Amino acid sequence: MRFLSSAETTEKSHPFEIHKNLTKILPFKAVRPTREYAGLVASRSYEDYGDDELKAQLEYNPYSFLHIINPGYKFQHEIGGEKRFGMVKNRYLEFKEDHIFKQDDEPCYYIYKIQTREASCCGIIAAASAEDYGRDVIRRHEDTIAHREELFKDYLKVVGFNTEPVLLTYPDDTTINELLNERMKSRPEYEFATSNKETHSLWLIDDNENIKKIKARFETMEKIYIADGHHRSASSWLLAKESKESNPRHTGKEAYNFFMSYLISESNLRIFEFSRLIKDLNGHSKEEFLILLDEWFRIENRGFEIYRPSKKHHFNMYLDGEFYSLYLRKTNYKFTNSLSELDSYILYEKILKPVLGIEDLRNDNRISYIHGRNDLIELKTRVDNGEFEVGFGMLPAEIEEIKQIADENLTMPPKSTYIEPKLRSGLTIYEF
Structure with missing residues (x-):
């Protein structure tokens, strides 16, 4: 130089x-x-x-x-x-x-x-x-x-x-x-x-x-x-x-x-979202897993219908050949700052870490990601072929959310956004 x-x-x-x-x-x-x-x-x-x-x-x-x-x-x-x-x-x-x-x-x-x-x-x-x-x-x-x-x-x-x-x-x-x-x-x-x-x-x-x-x-x-x-x-x-x-x-x-x-x-x-794919249910049966999720989410079985979330704090889940909608129970969950309102953070704090035992989102080999440019069909296919046990999706973050998190000197979980x-x-x- x-x-x-x-x-x-x-x-x-x-x-x-x-x-x-x-x-x-x-x-x-x-x-x-x-x-x-x-x-x-x-x-x-x-x-x-x-x-x-x-x-x-x-x-x-x-x-x-x-x-x-x-x-x-x-x-x-x-x-x-x-x-x-x-x-x-x-x-x-x-x-x-x-x-x-x-x-x-x-x-x-x-x-x-x-x-x-x-x-x-x-x-x-x-x-x-x-x-x-x-x-x-x-x-x-x-x-x-x-x-x-x-x-x-x-x-x-x-x-x-x-x-x-x-x-x-x-x-x-x-x-x-x-x-x-x-x-x-x-x-x-x-x-x-x-x-x-x-x-x-x-x-x-x-x-x-x-x-x-x-x-x-x-x-x-x-x-x-x-x-x-x-x-x-x-x-x-x-x-x-x-x-x-x-x-x-x-x-x-x-x-x-x-x-x-x-x-x-x-x-x-x-801005696109990343879907999450998990290889196992962390030792839980399907029934036990759904009961654990019920504490924080209102769950509806959508069957074979491909469900896409339409609102913030709504998630889709694909498990055992069926789609589910998960709606956050806002009477239980407390919003404390802009990060706590971010869907990828909610998914991590209430499902991935406490229920599925995934703490390190970057390095745990039990989790994989599909960016939102790819269709939910890929998520379904990879679960159906046995590569993963369950998949989750959400709406993409909005630019105002990203800016507010940055302004508060907070950091988003890894793979929260796929940006073009x-x-x-x-x-x-x-x-x-």
């Missing part, structure tokens, strides 16, 4: 004065694929690929960003740990040397639009302040795991770039909306379709007047919220602190003080 002088950072990294108490969402000089390679470079998250699809991408598409994050494929060898970090950097440098990637000459904001079969959303890719994360201007609603924070911090330090934006959300803003809509009337820098019937488009905002307008609008916002990417935010904050301590010429304007983010308005955010959009990797890269 090369530390820039104060003069270099003022002129080259961010051309605007940085005021400590203002929310800092800044333009940056992205490294990105040239126009002809964009659709070939862009990839989904590595974990999103099945083995066969991943192999096909690596074998038949030499431009895929997957070659960078899976550098061992070049040698037909699995590589882990810090050795992998160094090879990721090497593959990245090769893409730059081969002119697949280039860096913009001036800082820009980037409008990124995703059109799916169901909906479309657009937002701004920009550099968010690690300091804002540290002083709770960028607010979080999930716990992070310390060793994962450290691991990703070390990864960032070695590779020197960030390609997975943190998803941040802010209240709808008329000025920003109008500016984005006007810019999107012009031809995009990139526009390509993917095999899952999505269209991805990207525009540059590179004129000084509109850059100043966007920067000024974000400075008026007292807080913005992490929708997805809590570990990435925490790791970037750790990297910023560590880099500051080791840089005697630290100014606060260095690139390591920021992390790449995708900012979308709250109306563009799509999910961005492609490799279209914009933030170097530090």
Whole structure:
């Protein structure tokens, strides 16, 4: 990592004065694929690929960003740990040397639009302040795991770039909306379709007047919220602190003080629930289990009818070939704060932990999750085939619930939300 002088950072990294108490969402000089390679470079998250699809991408598409994050494929060898970090950097440098990637000459904001079969959303890719994360201007609603924070911090330090934006959300803003809509009337820098019937488009905002307008609008916002990417935010904050301590010429304007983010308005955010699947009833018979649930829930057997909750604090359960509705008995249950009203918390506190004996939602191998993008048919199928004993579903959380929990410095249980959009990797890269 090369530390820039104060003069270099003022002129080259961010051309605007940085005021400590203002929310800092800044333009940056992205490294990105040239126009002809964009659709070939862009990839989904590595974990999103099945083995066969991943192999096909690596074998038949030499431009895929997957070659960078899976550098061992070049040698037909699995590589882990810090050795992998160094090879990721090497593959990245090769893409730059081969002119697949280039860096913009001036800082820009980037409008990124995703059109799916169901909906479309657009937002701004920009550099968010690690300091804002540290002083709770960028607010979080999930716990992070310390060793994962450290691991990703070390990864960032070695590779020197960030390609997975943190998803941040802010209240709808008329000025920003109008500016984005006007810019999107012009031809995009990139526009390509993917095999899952999505269209991805990207525009540059590179004129000084509109850059100043966007920067000024974000400075008026007292807080913005992490929708997805809590570990990435925490790791970037750790990297910023560590880099500051080791840089005697630290100014606060260095690139390591920021992390790449995708900012979308709250109306563009799509929130889904996670259903819970449990492998056994913790030693209870079906009858004993239902009696235990009766203390906190009004239970109705729906038979073979696929039941979907229609209200908050209503749950669906699939057990022994039948669906049940579970309505929380509010005369018994006491709401004490915003977290206590969250359905995933209620399910954990009144069923998963006390009745089914599942305390560690991240690591207990008796529980699995299906995100709400998938149908209840999958939940039913996985119970019917004997893989699991019981499944639970609920309505998705609402953005106001998430914000209130963050404002109260509380944290949601793991797998409380599945949030879209999910961005492609490799279209914009933030170097530090």
